[in-house]
Amino acid sequence: MRTCPCCGLTQTMPEIPRGHRACCARCGTTLRSPESRLRANSRTAAVSLAALILYPLAVTLPILEVSKLGHQQETGILEGTARLLADGHLAVGLVVLVCSVLLPVMKLISLLLLSSGTAFLGRRHRAFTYQVVEWTGRFGMLDVLLVAILVAVLKLGDVVTVRPGPGVLAFSACVLLSLLASALFDPHALWEEPA
Numbered sequence: 001m002r003t004c005p006c007c008g009l010t011q012t013m014p015e016i017p018r019g020h021r022a023c024c025a026r027c028g029t030t031l032r033s034p035e036s037r038l039r040a041n042s043r044t045a046a047v048s049l050a051a052l053i054l055y056p057l058a059v060t061l062p063i064l065e066v067s068k069l070g071h072q073q074e075t076g077i078l079e080g081t082a083r084l085l086a087d088g089h090l091a092v093g094l095v096v097l098v099c100s101v102l103l104p105v106m107k108l109i110s111l112l113l114l115s116s117g118t119a120f121l122g123r124r125h126r127a128f129t130y131q132v133v134e135w136t137g138r139f140g141m142l143d144v145l146l147v148a149i150l151v152a153v154l155k156l157g158d159v160v161t162v163r164p165g166p167g168v169l170a171f172s173a174c175v176l177l178s179l180l181a182s183a184l185f186d187p188h189a190l191w192e193e194p195a
Helices: 034-060 077-086 090-115 123-139 142-154 167-184
Strands: 064-068 071-075 160-164
Touching: 034 077, 034 090, 034 167, 071 077, 077 090, 090 123, 090 167
Parallel strands: none
Antiparallel strands: 064 071, 064 160
16 A cells, blocks of 8 residues: 555555556656665665765854954854854854754754664654654754844945855755755655564
């Protein structure tokens, strides 16, 4: 039995010959076989691992270069977060810490664990972990909004110049890999793997 991911129709799916695909009887959406779901999740594991490898560069390389009255400062995400917390800007510092450091790492580790088919997590725990990953994905752009507000506040004509640093490329690549890992992951495979 297979349920269409588009229209929700539950239908029987016979053995599909190699080179053919099964389509939903109602809407024509391609129905994935368990094998293709596991292949998609192995791609998710590879992309998640690549993002985790790139992540230390993304948070340590300078993201912004700020020039103010001849003085130039560069700051990365971790250094900027530490400065915000040390200067007493607890609310902004905690938002940046949670949204830029903690949630992305937890999301990538969770996707890596879920897609690698680890046996130490039961099916219910895997489902709960996936629901948490989906819920925390809503806050992924909050830190980008804060950087946009920061640049808008700092941009005072010719007095302050804000330029992207080399860490922007690493951070952007990490964000794109994280989004790709989320898009590739097929949660139906959580129920089809042996517990």
